[in-house]
Amino acid sequence: MYVVNFNEREVTDVDMAGAKNVTVRWLIGKRTGALNYAMRLFEIAPGGIIPLHNHEEEHEIFVLNGTAKLIGDLEGYAKKDDIVFVPPNEPHGYDNVEGTEIFRFVCVIPLLDKE
């Protein structure tokens, strides 16, 4: 068992085509004890975006701060204290281009081999 502040985790830029001003921290990954699923923390700075993309793994998300415009079939916004569920293979993205706050969220994903 351990307790750590999220800021103690290494922060890296997200390497995805079209992504802008996005960072990720692997809060609980394979190297830090995860057994079945990983917990990551993403930040999209004002002016930033995670473009439309999709993958097999589902996402379970909790929004910690800010507001982002949804990209994809579902129109609207995700904001602080919202839950977002993304089923497998559904295209999704988050637009903070016109935002004024950091859009920060926790995103849980089934374990990937890479982490």
Added chain:
Amino acid sequence: MYVVNFNEREVTDVDMAGAKNVTVRWLIGKRTGALNYAMRLFEIAPGGIIPLHNHEEEHEIFVLNGTAKLIGDLEGYAKKDDIVFVPPNEPHGYDNVEGTEIFRFVCVIPLLDKE
């Protein structure tokens, strides 16, 4: 895909021997799309406690608000913006008996048959 505020989920008292002033919301459970793991939100009000207990499932936790004293082998506190990882079968609990704020956290657990 959906987006909902956590307050839209039904809140129920936690039914555990020795638990006091604790509620749970199943944010993403089997009935709401979860495939491999469930996301819940717990609140321990000031004066409340989740007593020492253990189970096979690991916990991946993100603390949203407040501070609680850890119960178990690991001494210390968990507070806002902390990650808590609880491995399988490790006894754990959270004490907010002397706290002044709600201790609120997101807790991800492998899917249980009951939800």
